[in-house]
Amino acid sequence: MTQRPTSTPAQNPGLIAPKSRVRHRGELARAFSRQNLVDTLLTGYLPILIALMVIVLPLAWMISSSFKPPHEIITLNPTLLPQEPTTENYAAVADRVPLLTVLGNSIYVTVIGSSIKVLLAITTAYALVFIRVPGANLIFLGILVALMVPPEVSMLPNYLTITSLGGYNTLWGIILPGLGTAFGTFLLRQHFKALPKELFEAAELDGAGHLRKLFQIAVPVSMPAIATVALVTVVNEWNNFLWPLIIVDRAEKMTLPVGLNLLQSVEQLTSSYGILMAGAVMVIVPMLVIFAMLQRYIVAGLTQGAVK
Amino acid sequence: MRPQSTRSAPNPRGGCAIAVGTEHAPARGNDAGSPAPDQAQLEAARKRAHRRKLSKNWSLFILFAGPNILLILAFIYYPLFSNMYYSTLDWRLGARTATPVGLDNYITFFTSPSGQEVWRVTGIFTLGAVAGSMILGLLIALVLNKRIPGRTAARTAVFSPYVLSGVGVALVWDFIFDPNRGALMHLLAVFGIESPSWKLDADWNLVMVIIVYVWKNLGYCAVVFLAGLQSVPRDLIEAAMIDKAGAVRRFFSIVLPLLTPTVFFLLVTNIIFSMTNAFDILRTMTPTGHGTNTIIFEIYLQSFGQYQRAGYSAAIAVVLFFTLFLITAVQLRYVERKVHYQ
Incomplete structure (x- = not known):
């Protein structure tokens, strides 16, 4: 689904010899080829990044907001980090x-x-x-x-x-x-x-x-x-x-x-x-x-x- | 109301330990005193020894497992059966008197508009929650199944909401969903979309709690799917690669068929979880149950909300139990256990 057909060769070296420490030059070159890097980024890291943002951001927002004074909560231009951190919410x-x-x-x-x-x-x-x-x-x-x-x-x-x-x-x-x-x-x-x-x-x-x-x-x-x-x-x-x-x-x-x-x-x-x-x-x-x-x-x- | 069965709950440890000791001592004395016995005597002695061993085992068993079994009887089984009794009463919580009404509570629950509303809400919530967490969980599992650095950390992060307090999570999302100050409002504004007033509309309320439930639950699905994906034999996939089958083709022709037991397992557990685990989110985000009174929420609202209709609430609880029982029976009947317990 998120994998595209073009990503086929990407995992080949690892698949065939997962434990071999010696990697052939050809494989190394292929592993770091532009095509492979783009594939890994697009089908690997990008979706992971999106998933992580969906999971982590609400929690980060919670922690950040807990240190914000009221006017930073009701503002129409909120910032990710509190501008004037305060512990008065906890009090x-x-x-x-x-x-x-x-x-x-x-x-x-x-x-x-x-x-x-x-x-x-x-x-x-x-x-x-x-x-x-x-x-x-x-x-x-x-x-x-x-x-x-x-x-x-x-x-x-x-x-x-x-x-x-x-x-x-x-x-x-x-x-x-x-x-x-x-x-x-x-x-x-x-x-x-x-x-x-x-x-x-x-x-x-x-x-x-x-x-x-x-x-x-x-x-x-x-x-x-x-x-x-x-x-x-x-x-x-x-x-x-x-x-x-x-x-x-x-x-x-x-x-x-x-x-x-x-x-x-x-x-x-x-x-x-x-x-x-x-x-x-x-x-x-x-x-x-x-x-x-x-x-x-x-x-x-x-x-x-x-x-x- | 009938607390007899709970009084016996305290741990019988001391008493039983003594019983074990005293029973052991004469056993040795008897054996030592018997002189060259014939066959019949031997048989009798063996029987006696067996009975002694059994009664000694029973004492030990009660010492070890008794407290737990008593607690389970008192606080799980007794409620199950007393609910069945309460469900036949027209009875307000705290009232001294109750009127027996037979199966009226059940009939009301299955036929009244308010009862059917509960079924409708439960159905939509379960469908949305199960489909949402399974599809997103599978997508995440497919990504995490690649050999890329950092995927263990990503797996941990994705799973983490599953262990967090539903009340805390609901409070955080309550803030995010706020149509005037929430983060989601700001995000939607970037795309020029106006935030719906989530809280005012019953349907949006339901959508909102489904989103939060899926957010909390999808990590569980992802991790179980990931375990399933990793058990797909690599040589099958390599063979398909040699045949130049694309990733999409490989997924639908090889991975998904092999994943069927995992899918079925997750389907059943997710249906059960979504029917039983969502209370804290529902109660915190929509305290009155406006559009979100699923079956578990309704049990609570009916007996401890404004209505105090304990008998009716008990009837719904009985219905919920048998629904879950049915689902589990289907699972046990059709799912190969070895798939999940190795």
């Missing part, structure tokens, strides 16, 4: 919502929720694979079906349950219903199943019990898979919006996405976009940083979990 966010408390709540919910979820996923997956009981496959099937139930479906009954337990406007009320983890269990079960049996045989001869086999063998050799589950869980917990929106209405118990929702409802003026962008930066940038550092695990987890 304004802190003025409207208890920013540090909300940030703290988000971190608390994410860390506690994810830790428990990952631990439960590890132990459940281990039990499903290594502890022989009749009906384990049926239980696994039940977990697979749970994987398909979106949070919107369970929202109303869970609201009634948590409210009747006294969890309205509490952090544990935010965390508790999401703790049962089908996604992590599913992913780790697939991983544990693929572990070689020999790994555990020596430990069994030494009389190691399941607890030791789990934490001294299964967990250490599965760190990449566990990291994947943990990171995907962290991303989901941090971004979770629907449930905290329902179960909390006091600002002191809100997480960041819900706090932003509150901020949006009190800031209706066009000139306050800077404040909203400052809020968006606070919920977006932490995940961008984590993703940039650990994208390998996150991409693997998110594209593998067929039905999240």
Whole structure:
């Protein structure tokens, strides 16, 4: 589609001998020929550049606008970079919502929720694979079906349950219903199943019990898979919006996405976009940083979990 | 309302650990005490040992998997079934009394104009979101499949919106779409086009949230497509090159047919995702659901919006669940699993 018929010879040298270090002069000359360079630019870099601009510019615009004073927001001749950078938008966010408390709540919910979820996923997956009981496959099937139930479906009954337990406007009320983890269990079960049996045989001869086999063998050799589950869980917990929106209405118990929702409802003026962008930066940038550092695990987890 | 099943949620770790220990101790004592047994005795002992092992395994299994299973039962399965019960009631959220109405809520949802509007909006949103992210995702994957420096970084950048908060993303795009101050207005002005007043019109509202959803989602499609493209055997493509088949011909005659499983997989997951993952964008950009009340948004609006019609909302939730169940069943039936799980 974006490839044109004329680009045929462009990748030839690389295709035929992808690993050979010695390149013939002819191939080199061809690789750097004007025709090839033009092809690479037009069918390779140009579309990538356009795609990158579409992805990156909105985020750059957000960061830039968050440092702009109101008159630079409402101007009809906006500039990409703020002319008089200011942090007053961030101060304004802190003025409207208890920013540090909300940030703290988000971190608390994410860390506690994810830790428990990952631990439960590890132990459940281990039990499903290594502890022989009749009906384990049926239980696994039940977990697979749970994987398909979106949070919107369970929202109303869970609201009634948590409210009747006294969890309205509490952090544990935010965390508790999401703790049962089908996604992590599913992913780790697939991983544990693929572990070689020999790994555990020596430990069994030494009389190691399941607890030791789990934490001294299964967990250490599965760190990449566990990291994947943990990171995907962290991303989901941090971004979770629907449930905290329902179960909390006091600002002191809100997480960041819900706090932003509150901020949006009190800031209706066009000139306050800077404040909203400052809020968006606070919920977006932490995940961008984590993703940039650990994208390998996150991409693997998110594209593998067929039905999240 | 019926919280019994949730009370048992706390972790039974301590209790079970003790049970395991006590059960293990007499087992050894018995075995040591049995003197040269005959066949029948041996058989009985073996059976007893097997039963002991099984009950020990059960204790361990409950210790390891019990808490998670209880949580899933309490907060996923119990809601599923209680929704089915609520869906037969005419019941306002918070009201003490409810009237049983049988299947009236379902009938209303499928036949009333407002219910059909939800189906229409859901259909358009799903179609736009799925087609948009898959076509753009495939185009990007085709470009990223070339051996050019910097493509790993580009892949990371393209995927990144997928992991960002929907609320944050929606706020950013809300600003971009502003017909008076937004970046898109400025961009359109360069081409002499006047920005539509996105927020006032129900149809533009829907277009707007589809664009944002596609922006957030296309990186996922691109990465999955890229994995599919990289599994296309190189010798097939080289053979076609030797036959002087052009890139377009190669794509439609070789790459696309081999990509069919990936296309089908993405089609199914994208339909499911677009029906379940878009809530934060919808709620943030169009808080009242004006023109954007897809099925998930409607579930929320009906029970927690101004109407508080909990019974009706529950009925829609049940319908959504069975719709998803059907889609997944089709996927499991027709898609080869090995394609996706290696």
